[in-house]
Amino acid sequence: MxxxxxxxxxxxxxxxxxxxxxxxxxxxxxxxxxxxxxxxxxxxxxxxxxxSKSGARDKxxxxxxxxxxxxxxxxxxxxxxxxxxxxxxxxxxxxxxxxxxxxxxxxxxxxxxxxxxxxxxxxxxxxxxxxxxxKADLAVLTMQEGLANLCLVKAALTKTCAKIERSLPKKRQQGNQAYDTALSKFFSDIYESVQKNINFEVIKVILVGSPGFLKDDFLQYLLDRAVRDECTSLLKNKSKFVKAHTSSGHKRAIEEMLSDPAVSAMVGEAKAADEVRALQTFYDTLAADPDRACYGLSQVTSADEQLAVADLLITDTLCRSSDFAQRSRYVQLIDSVRSNGGKVFQFSSLHCTGEQLNLYTGIAATLRFPLPDIAEEEEEEQVESEADTDEGGDFDVDYDDLQSNF
CATH class of the missing domain: 2.30.30.870 (Pelota, domain A)
Incomplete structure (x- = not known):
């Protein structure tokens, strides 16, 4: 830019x-x-x-x-x-x-x-x-039998370059010719997509993930085919291919791979890996020590007021709010966390990590020290708010209870 x-x-x-x-x-x-x-x-x-003067119209x-x-x-x-x-x-x-x-x-x-x-x-x-x-980029190939997704994970978004699908017959026994032929065609489609979409001058790492040994079989096919085709670009960059285990070949497996500390270290120059590490830390903390993690604007703001926020995680959707007052609240919170020595991670809603964070309201925090009462404070505020709303308003009548009193 x-x-x-x-x-x-x-x-x-x-x-x-x-x-x-x-x-x-x-x-x-x-x-x-x-x-x-x-x-x-x-x-x-x-x-x-x-x-024109004659009435003719020219577009x-x-x-x-x-x-x-x-x-x-x-x-x-x-x-x-x-x-x-x-x-x-x-x-x-x-x-x-x-x-x-x-x-x-x-x-x-x-x-x-x-x-x-x-x-x-x-x-x-x-x-x-x-x-x-x-602009540091990485490529990710997720695969399972009959399905593969080739994506570019950029600094801000995950772009699908190719989705490869091919029906494979069931592998009932070793030496099943129909299965082997279909699998070879499936690998060939992926190989051609890699050649078409990967610029090895820019891409530093190509993550290849799958359940089982499918990734190993494909990489062996890729190297053998590159030798046969005399494809020097693939052969010179074979060290850039990194294997990782995933539970599926769907796009959501990208986060699964990047959450692995060993894999994350290999792609440390890619900005997306920082967000993945921050999100994984939040997950781990929420599971192991829930008093040191919180989510939702009210809880996170309360934690910041107590100087407790170590990492603030927020999606760009919230930061792009068209409501000026609402956006200002998020901007002030971000500025406050930074001034108090905390780190801020802004997640793209177009990236798989942003989609995951949206499941937690789009804003969350990992804390420096436990705040066991923070959730209770929010519940008390909600109860008081509901009580104020109900005061002087309509009320519900349980007719079953009324009848039981007679």
């Missing part, structure tokens, strides 16, 4: 930036940066109808620069495209003031983003965009 211009007043938090996405992953960073209500200016294609597509106030944001994680819908706030000869248009942000074309308030998370996102070391 190139930051071409940045004029943000730190005191007033007003200003704008001009950025240019250079690769697909940059679109995700823009998705995290742009909020509903922002003004975005970019070059776009617009259909224009010209009418054409022209390039024009427009500025909209964003009302809807749509990000396609598979295609890595970002579409912004909103109302025009600057009139030009092809678009009237107040007309709606959908901007599709494209690679290598600059766009200008103006906000009424740039908070610390926005500024952090800009810093991440400009940091080239954030």
């Amino acid at each position: 190139k930051i071409l211009k940045q004029t943000i007043n730190i005191k007033t938090c007003l200003g704008c930036v001009v950025v240019q996405a250079e690769e697909e992953d940059d679109m995700y960073h823009l998705y995290n940066l742009i909020n509903v209500g922002d003004a975005v200016e970019a070059t776009t294609v617009r259909n224009v109808v010209n009418e 054409s597509r022209i390039m024009t620069k427009i500025t909209i106030q964003v009302e809807n944001i749509d990000f396609d994680s598979e295609q890595c495209t970002l579409r912004l819908k909103g109302m025009s706030i600057k009139e030009n000869e092809h678009l009237k003031l107040g007309q709606y248009h959908t901007l599709t942000l494209e690679l290598n074309r600059p766009c200008e983003i103006t906000k009424e308030h740039w908070d610390s998370l926005h500024l952090e996102a800009l810093a991440d965009m400009a940091e080239p070391t954030k």
Whole structure:
């Protein structure tokens, strides 16, 4: 990502930036940066109808620069495209003031983003965009008999490059020719997908996981085929393939592999591994010492007020809240945890780890010391809130109890 211009007043938090996405992953960073209500200016294609004096209508597509106030944001994680819908706030000869248009942000074309308030998370996102070391990637191949998923695990999202499916006959006995033939074709499909989708100049590690010995059989097939095909790129990079055990070949097995400390150490340069380690620490703590782990905004905020948060885990979905007051609460919590010496891990909702964290409300914390009363405090607050709501309001009558009293 190139930051071409940045004029943000730190005191007033007003200003704008001009950025240019250079690769697909940059679109995700823009998705995290742009909020509903922002003004975005970019070059776009617009259909224009010209009418001559004779009444003839001529349609054409022209390039024009427009500025909209964003009302809807749509990000396609598979295609890595970002579409912004909103109302025009600057009139030009092809678009009237107040007309709606959908901007599709494209690679290598600059766009200008103006906000009424740039908070610390926005500024952090800009810093991440400009940091080239954030681009460390790894590839993951999960497989089981008849199913394989080849994915790129980037700094912020997991992108499926290929899903390979092939029906295999049951292996009733050794030397089953039909099974061996089908398995060979299945391996061939995976081999071709690896060649097509893996750039060995960028990828540092290719994790291969499966139940049983399927991964071992495939890697042996891959090396034998590479020798036969004289595929030097595969042979030169065979040391990058790392085996790991998984319970299935589904995409969710990625987290299972990265949770293994030995595997995690091998891919330590990939940012996703840091989030996986933090999430696994939270899981382990919650199971072994539940008083040193909590989740939900109320509990985590209470823990932070007591200077107890060691690791804060939060999904980008919460940080992108269109509710300014709600977003401000999360930003203040993040800033407070950091100022108190805690670590903050922001999880992408498009990554398998983010999906797992969403099962725990999207926000959780591992604590420095036990807080056994934190859950009880929240329950007392809920009871008091319900009592205040019921006071002076409607009440329910249990007619069975009434009848039993007569």
